[in-house]
Amino acid sequence: MQHKFEKKINDMFVDPIIFTQKFVKACDICICSGECCYYGVYTDKSDYEKILSVKERVIKYMDESQTKDVAKWFEEPEEDDDFPSGIAIGTEVHNGKCVFLDKQGFCTLQKMAYAEGEFKWKYKPLYCILFPLVIFEGVLTVDDEHLASMHYCSKSQNQVSTVFECCKEELRYLLGEKGFEELEEYREEYFKNLLKTEIKVEVSK
Numbered sequence: 001m002q003h004k005f006e007k008k009i010n011d012m013f014v015d016p017i018i019f020t021q022k023f024v025k026a027c028d029i030c031i032c033s034g035e036c037c038y039y040g041v042y043t044d045k046s047d048y049e050k051i052l053s054v055k056e057r058v059i060k061y062m063d064e065s066q067t068k069d070v071a072k073w074f075e076e077p078e079e080d081d082d083f084p085s086g087i088a089i090g091t092e093v094h095n096g097k098c099v100f101l102d103k104q105g106f107c108t109l110q111k112m113a114y115a116e117g118e119f120k121w122k123y124k125p126l127y128c129i130l131f132p133l134v135i136f137e138g139v140l141t142v143d144d145e146h147l148a149s150m151h152y153c154s155k156s157q158n159q160v161s162t163v164f165e166c167c168k169e170e171l172r173y174l175l176g177e178k179g180f181e182e183l184e185e186y187r188e189e190y191f192k193n194l195l196k197t198e199i200k201v202e203v204s205k
């Protein structure tokens with residue numbers, strides 16, 4: 001597929017909108033209740049297998065608002081090239097929220113990792129870690145459609161930062177330290193070019 005994006009890092013095109021899209025300074029589930037998790041998420045087949053391999057432990061950390069019936073946790077697999085295995089499997093929605101979201105707005109998969117002294121994102125699907133970032137048709141961009149439906153982080157009065165600034169840890173996780181440095185360099189270059197273009201437009205007026 002032909003892309004209008006010029007920069008590629010780790011075999012992924014980068015949409016510069018990630019540098020300019022306004023966003024909250026930090027996620028705060030005490031305010032948003034983890035609203036982005038209300039609709040479930042698509043996981044890669046490998047994430048799905050990883051979660052099922054620890055299902056007994058996951059169940060231990062669930063509360064009464066969640067279903068402990070493992071057969072109700074996932075949708076049918078679908079082919080999708082934006083997932084490393086080429087297979088995407090959605091998490092089901094139960095009680096109006098992802099099956100893994102507890103009644104306080106915490107992800108059970110992350111809660112379990114914390115409680116067991118493991119890396120916090122060990123069991124969390126990549127697209128959950130990344131939101132509002134997303135990889136769509138090979139491009140790292142912003143999931144503007146899903147973001148627009150949020151009641152807290154989509155409101156301009158709360159958007160005092162940018163997706164890039166808020167999601168540096170997530171971007172480091174996705175791209176690795178070297179890839180992140182490359183992204184920072186691209187950001188600098190992008191703003192320099194933007195400034196040059198603006199100056200040219202001003203001069204030609």
Ligand code: SF4
Nearest residue numbers: 027028032035036153
């Ligand atoms: S992305 Fe928005 S809805 Fe999701 S946790 Fe962050 S602030 Fe809350």
Ligand code: SF4
Nearest residue numbers: 037098100101107128
């Ligand atoms: S798996 Fe966890 S982070 Fe992902 S949508 Fe479900 S509750 Fe949210």
